[in-house]
Amino acid sequence: MRELHPIDSLGLPLYKEVKSQMVAALSAAEWKPGEAIPAEKLLCVRFGVSIGTLRKAIDELVAENILIRQQGRGTFVTVHSRGPRQFRFFNYVSHDGKKDYPQLTIVHFSKAKADKICAAKLGIAVGAKIFNIITVRGFDDAPFIVEDVKLAAAVFPRMTEALLRSRPVSLYNQFQNDHGINVVRIEERVSATLASAEHAELLSIKPGTPLLQVHRVAYSYNDQPVEYRVAYVNTEHYEYSRSVA
Amino acid sequence: MRELHPIDSLGLPLYKEVKSQMVAALSAAEWKPGEAIPAEKLLCVRFGVSIGTLRKAIDELVAENILIRQQGRGTFVTVHSRGPRQFRFFNYVSHDGKKDYPQLTIVHFSKAKADKICAAKLGIAVGAKIFNIITVRGFDDAPFIVEDVKLAAAVFPRMTEALLRSRPVSLYNQFQNDHGINVVRIEERVSATLASAEHAELLSIKPGTPLLQVHRVAYSYNDQPVEYRVAYVNTEHYEYSRSVA
């Protein structure tokens, strides 16, 4: 029944082709965060495949946390704004295992130029314009994370300090709502270091206290890097958590 | 066509029931690590389901890294002995991103009794017999990880120091080959600390050097905890790596 089209002469399975067309629709903001995508039957017609093939494509997008299915309601584009999804990339827990989302404070915002390391991580040219943001996270008067965030200005053309301060909830939530950027994957490298005088002051600890240093690159669809940040974490009360299956 | 059997009156989907029967077969060592499980058509007959339902059960076991499919060859029970699978739970990379598997040295082996924390992590009684193993990992004369491993003696009845030293490759490989224990999932908590005198000596560094402290619990099928270890890592040349999709 299936015929060879030029489009799949690359040897790609049909469901992979359907998947990449769906990613294209997401990238083009045809389907926006929080919205439902068309019903499965409609998509079957649109892509000219059977329900099983379509569902296999959606299965992968759901596994990648790009879409969320809700029985009886529809299939939705993932939003980082609320619910447990907001915490997916926040991996710190208190010693008793509880996970809370701390307050976010912007302590610095400036324009700068990418140095060699930053350019490599963000996939841009050395000297390209970037935004440099420093944040502190913690509970009440007990900050425990300082982050140095770098964003390519070309990717966030409308970013301003006022906009950033207007919604101090989650950076990724703001990327999504104000800039149409969806973070779907992160990569991190963790090492141990000692608190500098600057970090010690921001974290209300003594210089020389052991800290985690967490380098993170965040990616949008198609493995496009959109953020590079370095976090310094005081693990006296909170630890970095992970699970590998 | 499908009838209501007493067995799925729990409301579980049929493929979940098939999956748990397959986990039972794995736990009972009917299918052993490295071996192929029966062909899909045979399993369809055995479980009385269609190919699509059976494949959905296998899909989940593959996603959990319990089985591995190889087109044209068969579906196999995961082995930790060789290939990239051996490194799945080893998450340290050099600064240039390369991943190598370091040498393993056993520096201590003894029997002990579980303290409160260890008992909680391993799901055993306080005072129950455990094995206490201390290892060092590194390249040549450059060790960078010290690990304090605790195992429930009841789970590893045949464990001896000689057996452990006989095959110093991968602990999880040995769990699988010599004890029939398959580690399928780990959970880790990472914090920053300073090197004690003992750790400094084992790692050839100065006391007070910042180290990662990595608490890990390893689980077998059905979320049974089988190992609790605390690692101390010198991140001068190697970092802890992770990816979240």
Next chain:
DNA sequence: AAGTGGTCTAGACCACTAC
């Protein structure tokens, strides 16, 4: 050539949600 898993079809019925 025979056997394996990989993909795909064209439906069916069920469970849940919203109106």
Next chain:
DNA sequence: TAGTGGTCTAGACCACTTA
């Protein structure tokens, strides 16, 4: 009640491996 996703069937043909 209508529409959604969730599950399941009973095949088909393809790609790959082994002999």
